[in-house]
Amino acid sequence: MPDDSVPTPLPDLTGLDPEDQAALIGDHLDALDAEQRATSTPATITDEGSLWDAHKVTGLRPTELAMILRLAATFETQGHIDALFAPGAVTLMTGAGDRSELDDAATILKDHLLPADREIAQRPLKRLKQHKDLSIHTLGEMLRSDVMAEIEELLASTEPLLILVPDTTTLPDTLAEVLPAPLMLAPLSREIILALLHLTYAPPVFARLQALLPSKGEFDAISAAALSFALRAPSAEDAARRITRALPKPAPTPQGPTLNDLAGAGEALLTVRRIVADLALWRSGEVDWSDLTRSLLLFGPPGTGKTYLARAMGNSANVSFVSASFGEWQAEGHLGKMLAAMRASFDEARNTAPSILFIDEIDAAGSRWAPDRHNREYRRQVINTFLAEIDATVRAEGVIIVGATNDRNALDPAILRPGRFDLHVPMPLPDANTLIGVLQTHVDLPDDQLRSLAQAAVGMSAADLDAAIRTAKSSARAERRALEILDLHRQIGGLQQSDPAVIWRTAIHEIGHAIAFTQLSLGSISRVLIRRDGGGEAHPKPTRAIQTLADIEDELTFMLAGRAAERLVLGEVSAGAGGSADSDLALATRRAIDIETRFGLGHHGHVWLNGIDEAILRNPAVYAKVRKRLATAERRADALLAAHQDRLEAAARALCERRELDGQALADLLRPSQEGAALTPLAPAPAEDPSPPGG
Numbered sequence: 001m002p003d004d005s006v007p008t009p010l011p012d013l014t015g016l017d018p019e020d021q022a023a024l025i026g027d028h029l030d031a032l033d034a035e036q037r038a039t040s041t042p043a044t045i046t047d048e049g050s051l052w053d054a055h056k057v058t059g060l061r062p063t064e065l066a067m068i069l070r071l072a073a074t075f076e077t078q079g080h081i082d083a084l085f086a087p088g089a090v091t092l093m094t095g096a097g098d099r100s101e102l103d104d105a106a107t108i109l110k111d112h113l114l115p116a117d118r119e120i121a122q123r124p125l126k127r128l129k130q131h132k133d134l135s136i137h138t139l140g141e142m143l144r145s146d147v148m149a150e151i152e153e154l155l156a157s158t159e160p161l162l163i164l165v166p167d168t169t170t171l172p173d174t175l176a177e178v179l180p181a182p183l184m185l186a187p188l189s190r191e192i193i194l195a196l197l198h199l200t201y202a203p204p205v206f207a208r209l210q211a212l213l214p215s216k217g218e219f220d221a222i223s224a225a226a227l228s229f230a231l232r233a234p235s236a237e238d239a240a241r242r243i244t245r246a247l248p249k250p251a252p253t254p255q256g257p258t259l260n261d262l263a264g265a266g267e268a269l270l271t272v273r274r275i276v277a278d279l280a281l282w283r284s285g286e287v288d289w290s291d292l293t294r295s296l297l298l299f300g301p302p303g304t305g306k307t308y309l310a311r312a313m314g315n316s317a318n319v320s321f322v323s324a325s326f327g328e329w330q331a332e333g334h335l336g337k338m339l340a341a342m343r344a345s346f347d348e349a350r351n352t353a354p355s356i357l358f359i360d361e362i363d364a365a366g367s368r369w370a371p372d373r374h375n376r377e378y379r380r381q382v383i384n385t386f387l388a389e390i391d392a393t394v395r396a397e398g399v400i401i402v403g404a405t406n407d408r409n410a411l412d413p414a415i416l417r418p419g420r421f422d423l424h425v426p427m428p429l430p431d432a433n434t435l436i437g438v439l440q441t442h443v444d445l446p447d448d449q450l451r452s453l454a455q456a457a458v459g460m461s462a463a464d465l466d467a468a469i470r471t472a473k474s475s476a477r478a479e480r481r482a483l484e485i486l487d488l489h490r491q492i493g494g495l496q497q498s499d500p501a502v503i504w505r506t507a508i509h510e511i512g513h514a515i516a517f518t519q520l521s522l523g524s525i526s527r528v529l530i531r532r533d534g535g536g537e538a539h540p541k542p543t544r545a546i547q548t549l550a551d552i553e554d555e556l557t558f559m560l561a562g563r564a565a566e567r568l569v570l571g572e573v574s575a576g577a578g579g580s581a582d583s584d585l586a587l588a589t590r591r592a593i594d595i596e597t598r599f600g601l602g603h604h605g606h607v608w609l610n611g612i613d614e615a616i617l618r619n620p621a622v623y624a625k626v627r628k629r630l631a632t633a634e635r636r637a638d639a640l641l642a643a644h645q646d647r648l649e650a651a652a653r654a655l656c657e658r659r660e661l662d663g664q665a666l667a668d669l670l671r672p673s674q675e676g677a678a679l680t681p682l683a684p685a686p687a688e689d690p691s692p693p694g695g
Helices: 018-032 054-058 062-075 078-085 099-113 147-155 190-200 206-212 224-230 236-246 267-283 306-317 326-330 335-351 376-395 432-442 447-457 462-478 485-494 500-519 549-559 561-570 584-597 620-642 645-658 663-670
Strands: 090-094 120-122 134-138 161-164 295-299 320-325 355-360 399-405 423-426 523-530 536-542 660-662
Touching: 062 099, 062 190, 062 224, 099 120, 099 134, 099 161, 147 161, 190 206, 190 236, 206 236, 224 236, 267 295, 267 306, 267 423, 295 306, 306 320, 306 355, 306 399, 306 462, 320 326, 320 335, 326 335, 326 355, 335 355, 335 376, 335 399, 376 399, 432 447, 432 462, 447 462, 447 485, 462 485, 500 523, 500 536, 500 549, 500 561, 500 620, 500 645, 500 663, 523 645, 523 663, 549 561, 549 584, 549 620, 561 620, 561 645, 584 620, 620 645, 645 660, 645 663, 660 663
Parallel strands: 090 161, 120 134, 134 161, 295 399, 295 423, 320 355, 355 399
Antiparallel strands: 523 536, 523 660
8 A cells, every 4th residue: 555545444333233344444455555465356266265364355364453453343334443542532442361362463453454644653652752643662571670660751752652561461550540441442243253254265154154153152262273274264164163263162061969959957968059159259250369268177977978068168159169189199100200190180270260170089198297117208298289280279269178077086186276277067867857858859740749758768877878869760770661769768778777776875865965965965966867788977066165074074074974874874884985986985985095194184293295005094093083973974974865865766766767856956955954054063083993905
């Protein structure tokens, strides 16, 4: 184009559809690039089938032509372009992720859309002595220390300015407050793609192109290379297909449950619902990241639904869900590979934020203070790296960390502290309301039948119930019929093998714990249940601080009240209070040892003595004192429960019938009576043989 020529003004594109926009822009380019066009007739494909490209006709690469369309969509009319040249005008443009894209936009704007008779300077941010009609400046992603002074100098003149700022650049507050609202560079949209295909190829059937391109898609995420490759296709239809394949794949529809599928009001469910709600408020800009709970530890026995709940949390939050476990990391091999796998999981969560990082089997990290010295250095490096990754992730916005463990006590104290895992929430076996939610997710039956099934399933984990449902469905399919409620009852009932006498003993045992806890004013019992294996659980909610020796003695009485209840009603105790490391006897013994050795309240006085419990009990004096304390606590529980035997047996019968008691019904059964409030300690048990076993 001759230097003294005046280009045809940009046509008004406001309100036009892509086909009409493309036609008008094509005419505009014809006028701008008349000397370079070999012909003004529509493009055609040569006999060899090679693509006519934009460069042969307009001197433009496909990506340059796409940028012209984006700029045309940004300014829309010649009047908006003329406004750039108003005396003293300052225009801010953003809408691109990096400087190179904005540099390309500035060059194409200057060469193809701005009037050729204007003096335009496209340059780095530096003042020139010579006045220009418009000065175009592109800032970098990182602002130099002297940039502010240069901008202030430019603003002091009346020279019109166009400043292009990448999306990743943060302007100083003093500058952002005075500059006008930015003009957003139009993204590469579906409409622009359609116009680009119309300009690049012989006029295609427009409706066919619209059908080939998705109505919704992240077209601006298509790379320049992918766009150039697409436009090498022999036809507009093939190019549209290539563009569609290059689009980012939409997030898959969440598989599995959401929080809306889970009924109940348990602490864990309420906690994750609150975290998901806060995450949504943060994403909308209504709350700061610093105000959110950013980490959660779910702990409880196997099969209670920790992983199930975490996945429901990820599905409901509609963010990336990254699942990992210590078992998976350790399976990678030697220490270096294990730590690399751990870092990769954390990196993935940070790189895909907002996200939820779920880490299962977290107790496998262990503790640096564990008595077992085997592989101590390996464990130390694993824990130190784990702590460093948690700290780095917590500092970065957008990642919620959820850990799951069957044994919280096995974890290093540094992992458990707030700032690493802010909240620790127990995950007991699900109650009937929660089980109804699981059933509703998988089974289409009336609510009354679901309630009946859920009541029968109390004591099952969510995983158990899920397996029972799958088995019932498989049986129905094998018989080529629809699923019936009897199929489900058969599977759920099939897991219930406990003898009625065992169930009765378990009910007596658990209600004994519950009555002692409430009568001693230690707090309240939120739930008691009988598990499918015949065992039971009582879920205490302590409200009283355990600080003095009398407090700890009350706690020991509660721990041994299950044995006392069995003796009172059934005449003898069973082995059910002992066995595992988290049994009644184990916990009570450990607490009594603490009195003598660690709390400064017993045999060693104010001397703190730590060590393995079994080794401590080899001291005959400590053994004798621990045994006497436990015997005294159990005698005290005997006397307490004897005063409430009618209440004990009535509540146990209700538990046998329902398999679960909670809410107001449980509160009524366990409400403390006046005589419980006046309970006084009994005299210590008579002295017994102080020698430890084998001593």
